[in-house]
Amino acid sequence: MIRIAVANQKGGVGKTTTTINIGTALAATGWKVLVIDLDPQGNASTGLGIDRALRKRSSYDLLVGNCDIAEAVIPTRVPRLDLVASTVDLSGAEIELVDIERRAHRLDIALSEAPAGRWDVVMIDCPPSLGLLTVNAMSAANSLLVPLQCEFFALEGLSQLLQTIERIRARFNPGLQILGVALTMYDRRNRLSEQVAADVRAALGKLVFETSIPRNVRLSEAPSHGLPALIYDHRCSGSEAYIALARELMARLPLRELAAA
Template sequence: MLQREAGSGRSRIITVANQKGGVGKTTTAINLATALAAIGERVLVIDLDPQGNASTGLGIDRSDRILSSYDVLTGAKPLQDVARETAVPNLFIVPSTMDLLGVEMEISNTRDRVVRLRNALAAPGAATFGYVLIDCPPSLNLLTINAMTAAHSVLVPLQCEFFALEGLSQLLETVGHVRSTLNPSLEIQGVVLTMYDSRNNLARQVVDDVRAYLGEKVYRTLIPRNVRVSEAPSYGKPAILYDLNCSGSQAYLQLASEVIQRERHTRAA
């Protein structure tokens, strides 16, 4: 069974969340997952966004998504029956479909509505992954609450723009609420600054402001604006597969190293 308490088992569940769209959330989820798989970790991505961009970015065509995270949340299928291989060795995905748009209405009146995903991950046969990364929709809805309730930690992508900190306090409040009511082991794994342009004075100021506000919670790695990273999803590939040597891919490899270091520190604590 997947271990629920931080540091108590090998499997680690990380929710990638930000209610603001266009911050590189899905790009971060799939490239971090690819980097972890590349160093030998067995990784599962759970796509909880009805838009299904993580599924597309990992090469799963929409016409080929017979089973999805919708089936997991409604209890129609166990997670291990829905998880499928990707082109990346050691990397698996539970794909998403537009059916997720209706799942909140379907399960909203059930007693276990906020623990559906946690229960699915705790079921016999689901605990075969070193890391589980959950890609959330750009909103703080029941899908995101399910993800946070199931997770050990939350990773927050934050775009290097003027309104970077706008809405972050709401996200942190939601994490605090989930921690106090549903999942006492939930932590902020870290905040990753995305779409960074070193030529832009504003971007540098944002980095300084976010680090002054959040301190050590902000990763050292900055994810740069990079054309190759933007192109990769249209080819159904993570940037790390599309162009390993581009600056964006190299940054995600560095981010994976930081994530692993933090996880080791958490487990040792």
Template sequence: MICVAVANQKGGVGKTTSAINLATALAATGSRVLLIDLDPQGNCSTGFGIPHAERVRTSYEVVVTGAASIVDAALATKVPRLDLIAATVDLSGAEIEMIELADRTHRLAKALAEAPAGRWDICLIDCPPSLGLLTVNAMVAADSLLVPLQCEFFALEGLSQLLQTIDRIRSRFNPGLKMLGVVLTMYDRRNNLTEQVAQDVRAVLGEVVFRTVIPRNVRLSEAPSYGVPALIYDHRCPGSEAYIALAREVIGRLPRIAQAA
């Protein structure tokens, strides 16, 4: 199973929206997808319409207490071939609860290693907007990292901090961690600043940046309130079409998925 962490320590960059819709698009191509909500806000779970009453075994039990396995916690979603491990506010205390554990940085990696071979083709991890222990667990468990980056003035400042964290994770815990790519989000063609930021990011990072950009789109914002991904809410809206295009690029950068699809 290929594991991709969707991470950015800055909030409001479209990270959860990207995780939800990219997972949906990948499942639509035939891949068996596991999406792990590792954010205490649980927005990813809400985006799939999972009520709190059904969040009995969650990523908290998988990562923090070890009371549930990956298979036990996985919930089937409305999207065929897409399973979700939900999150609750219990995760908000994870940093304190795990600090004394000897394997605190490898809890998620160990849980994923115990998943049955062939159950899922790809795992996406929706990380919290911080560089704490939960995000470190995701990076240690992941093969690669996908970074949503909002097209705004301070975008590159936060990215440099994230890249430094990735280097530390590689040197200490996961030397095989790769950068899958940076995806530009909340792109507004009517705004000159947006285009300037996009050009600056591409000038600095080059081919690491995906060709596909995710536009500002009302449908992407509306979909979570209906408990479905935007690709189901309105598959013809510009936002949905952009995530379908992004999925194609992701598959192209993950040859093993391309071969299996």
């Protein structure tokens, strides 16, 4: 089972939008996908159309041991795409996990107990922080996808994120690999976007995906309808970009993990 954490400690860079739409694209290819909403704001859950009243079990329950992963899963309207939703309880999870044994590995333990062959790919939507929830995601993942906004402060926190990844490798998960960096909110009319993209590519080289995700109104509208943009409007520029990004991502996936699922 391939496990992908979608992480960046900076907020508003497109983590949730990327998680939802890449997950949808992978499901459209025939893969069985699980999205885990690990952000207390619960935007991935809302964006996939799961009303708060339906979130009987959540990622909070999974982390603190109130249920197993099979009990927490909710089917979505997207064929072959399941969800472990988030609730407001998750905002207190970092405090509650302090006294729990192997607190940095709670998600890894839960995923290891998943029914064999149930899912091919797990995508974990991380909160905008480098706290214990994100550490859990990185400890459970074998790959890391980093959305990076094409704006002035984009590179400011990247070195901190890379340092955190190295610490995770050293202490918890030596097999964690960076799958790639996805440039988001790219505006071709803005010279700053071009300059940031050029700087990121110069610094990180082939680690950066060729596809950039443009600023697009339909990407912003889709969550209010409880749908991924790929379903809400598959012909918009944002959806077309995510389809292209998904193709690139699939070419980089550690398929040995899929074969072992």
